[in-house]
Amino acid sequence: MFGIQLAGNLLQGLVLGAVYGMATMGLSLIFGVLKVVNVGHGAFMMVGAFVALWVFNGLGLSPIWAIPAAFVLGMALGFIFFHTSMKRLIKAPELASLLATFALGILLEETVKLIYGADFHGYNWIVGKVSMGITVMPMSKIYAFVGSILIALILYFWFTKTRGGTALTCVVEDSEGARVCGINVGRAYALSFSLGIGLTVASGVLLTMFIPVGISPYMGGVYTLKAFVIAVLGGLGSPYGAFFGGLIFGLLENGSYSLFALIPGLEPFAMTRFFSFLILLLILLIKPTGLLGTK
Amino acid sequence: MKKNMVMAILGFTALFGLVFATGAFGASKIVIGNPECLSGGFAKAGEQAVGGIKACVKWVNETYGGVKVGGKKTPLEYKLYDCESKKEAVTSLIERLITVDKVDFLFAPYSSPLTLAGAPVAEKYKKLFMDHGGASDRIFQQGFKYVVQTIGPGTSYHLGTLDMIRKIDPKANKLALVYKDAEFSRDVMRGAEKHAQTVGYSIVFKRTYPEGAADLTPILSDLKGHNPDIVLGGGHEPDGMLLARQMADLDINAKAISIIVSVTLPSFYEGLKNIADGILGPSHWEYGVTYSEAGAKKLGLPWIGPGQDEFVKLFKEAVGKDLTPEYHSAEAGAAVLALVKGIEMADSLDNDKVRAALGKLHFMSFYGGWDVDDTGLQVGHSMVDMQWQGGKRIIVWPPEAATGKPCYPLPTFSQKAKGTLCIPK
Numbered sequence: 001m002f003g004i005q006l007a008g009n010l011l012q013g014l015v016l017g018a019v020y021g022m023a024t025m026g027l028s029l030i031f032g033v034l035k036v037v038n039v040g041h042g043a044f045m046m047v048g049a050f051v052a053l054w055v056f057n058g059l060g061l062s063p064i065w066a067i068p069a070a071f072v073l074g075m076a077l078g079f080i081f082f083h084t085s086m087k088r089l090i091k092a093p094e095l096a097s098l099l100a101t102f103a104l105g106i107l108l109e110e111t112v113k114l115i116y117g118a119d120f121h122g123y124n125w126i127v128g129k130v131s132m133g134i135t136v137m138p139m140s141k142i143y144a145f146v147g148s149i150l151i152a153l154i155l156y157f158w159f160t161k162t163r164g165g166t167a168l169t170c171v172v173e174d175s176e177g178a179r180v181c182g183i184n185v186g187r188a189y190a191l192s193f194s195l196g197i198g199l200t201v202a203s204g205v206l207l208t209m210f211i212p213v214g215i216s217p218y219m220g221g222v223y224t225l226k227a228f229v230i231a232v233l234g235g236l237g238s239p240y241g242a243f244f245g246g247l248i249f250g251l252l253e254n255g256s257y258s259l260f261a262l263i264p265g266l267e268p269f270a271m272t273r274f275f276s277f278l279i280l281l282l283i284l285l286i287k288p289t290g291l292l293g294t295k
Numbered sequence: 296m297k298k299n300m301v302m303a304i305l306g307f308t309a310l311f312g313l314v315f316a317t318g319a320f321g322a323s324k325i326v327i328g329n330p331e332c333l334s335g336g337f338a339k340a341g342e343q344a345v346g347g348i349k350a351c352v353k354w355v356n357e358t359y360g361g362v363k364v365g366g367k368k369t370p371l372e373y374k375l376y377d378c379e380s381k382k383e384a385v386t387s388l389i390e391r392l393i394t395v396d397k398v399d400f401l402f403a404p405y406s407s408p409l410t411l412a413g414a415p416v417a418e419k420y421k422k423l424f425m426d427h428g429g430a431s432d433r434i435f436q437q438g439f440k441y442v443v444q445t446i447g448p449g450t451s452y453h454l455g456t457l458d459m460i461r462k463i464d465p466k467a468n469k470l471a472l473v474y475k476d477a478e479f480s481r482d483v484m485r486g487a488e489k490h491a492q493t494v495g496y497s498i499v500f501k502r503t504y505p506e507g508a509a510d511l512t513p514i515l516s517d518l519k520g521h522n523p524d525i526v527l528g529g530g531h532e533p534d535g536m537l538l539a540r541q542m543a544d545l546d547i548n549a550k551a552i553s554i555i556v557s558v559t560l561p562s563f564y565e566g567l568k569n570i571a572d573g574i575l576g577p578s579h580w581e582y583g584v585t586y587s588e589a590g591a592k593k594l595g596l597p598w599i600g601p602g603q604d605e606f607v608k609l610f611k612e613a614v615g616k617d618l619t620p621e622y623h624s625a626e627a628g629a630a631v632l633a634l635v636k637g638i639e640m641a642d643s644l645d646n647d648k649v650r651a652a653l654g655k656l657h658f659m660s661f662y663g664g665w666d667v668d669d670t671g672l673q674v675g676h677s678m679v680d681m682q683w684q685g686g687k688r689i690i691v692w693p694p695e696a697a698t699g700k701p702c703y704p705l706p707t708f709s710q711k712a713k714g715t716l717c718i719p720k
Contacts, residue, residue, distance in 0.1 A: 005516055012512040110334070118338030120532045120557075122540070122566025126712055129544070135516065138544045211509060213540045213566050214533030218336050218380075222507040257513030269504045269514050270476060 008135030017250020032237030040105025042220020048204020074201025122213035235293020328398030335380025347624030450486025475530025573717030
């Protein structure tokens, strides 16, 4: 019984972890290139969740169609926000960009609230389930998992095999060196901010495919905190690190429940967070730059 | 020059005399201050509460003619700030309402944690703190003197649910409790556990999940292994929806499922559709309850306030849209009516005198009965249980308030996915 439950929870954790990882890649990318900590991260995910809601409830389409729509919307938002605010703050003290992204987050929350109200929304996309013996997995979660992996792979190939991606990698490693080599660093900043926000908004859609309820203008706060933890775990500035960090976080969060449930008198769910943060601390003690982070 | 000085002094003296005289003969208005959640996590409940308060303030001013104090009818004025669902904002806004806006009475914001956060500030200034949405019993175990509750205590939420199931199906015995680890839901679980033991249920599973949990799969996988007859749980809006959704995902079926707070909101059904069908929820008020002036008369209780339909109309006008009032609005509106009765009984705006009067007050309104014990805890209001049946909200318990029969046992989630509705036979 214990083994079945543990295996089931690990499988569910792996699927959730892939979505968490994908949701953190945008945060890590923006930090890696611009050295800007996007504290409005969760609000951008919230926008993606509402795109999924609109596509499903408003247009009557599968939320899968919301992924490209959210990505394009996110890129556009990123482009606008970069040129109206972030561009001027790149060389400013860190607190200025921190406050600016915080303000952008509030702006998005209140704008969405004006349109949708403060209600908690959800959508009921039923596409079947797969009984795996150890657990039951809804197909919507499997689609979210596959979608996250595909996006991470596309991003990987774009970064390593294309001119634009390689240019961004150069800016992450040494922006001054990249400028000397003829790379348009200003354009790289704009592209990475837009791409980061695009990924974040798209991840909001994937998140609702895993959890299609609780969609509200203020849903992002929880995910901002988780994304920071995952980004640090994977190595701030490394989008792939963030993805693997997400996988590890999902496995720890869900998998450790079964272990703590064996100890009488403990509330196992509360202990999963303690355990996840303990492992984070240990990893940082051993490798202060995170799993895939570099100095 | 000297003559002008004398005239100025006389003028000021006359002006001060006039102001003093106005104060002595009674205030021109009675101001209620309220830091309410218009944004943040509790914005939905806050919007409902504000609508309920405004509806009843309007009824008091326009239909009732004002609050009778000092032999004169005085209108109510409602002073509102957005507390953003944050404790630190609640405490500073209460200070502001008392020291800057000089309000006469205070209304607490929605939720137990925010009511608990604001209560010490209200106590410091000896201001009456009308609690309309803080159900935790712990609020009334702190020795506060000025907190007066209208919403019922958290420990009473599932008493009716358990009684109802015991009556329908005496063989249903295995009870599971799955709650959010928060002030209010812990109280609900404690009350349910105690009552379950009294009535004779056997508790096969009792676990909590932390605030902000995004995925309940681990705890629900654990629950599935215990094969319960009845599942009681939840916390607030998002996690209640998540609980129902993930129970459906994992095919965890029970004969009865009751979830606090979220089930009573229309968004629960809108977001979950057939998954929501048949799920029960304890509620302080539902449209269709049968409280009336005639009913109050039979019980020998004084009645105040609009009737049910009048309240709904006033509420919709107050929020400016076709929004259905839920229990969060009804309890906030009833708190206004209680305050009016208290002021009239005390015949004063002195907060200590009004608090003493509220301690003796027992009345009925569209919300139902109202009575508090010495600590300010609500003891006069009975809850109802509602159930989603074919997309409609039906009051199923207690029998005297019911608008339909309970649907029991629930169809399984697979049956519901194929279109089976939860309609009583």
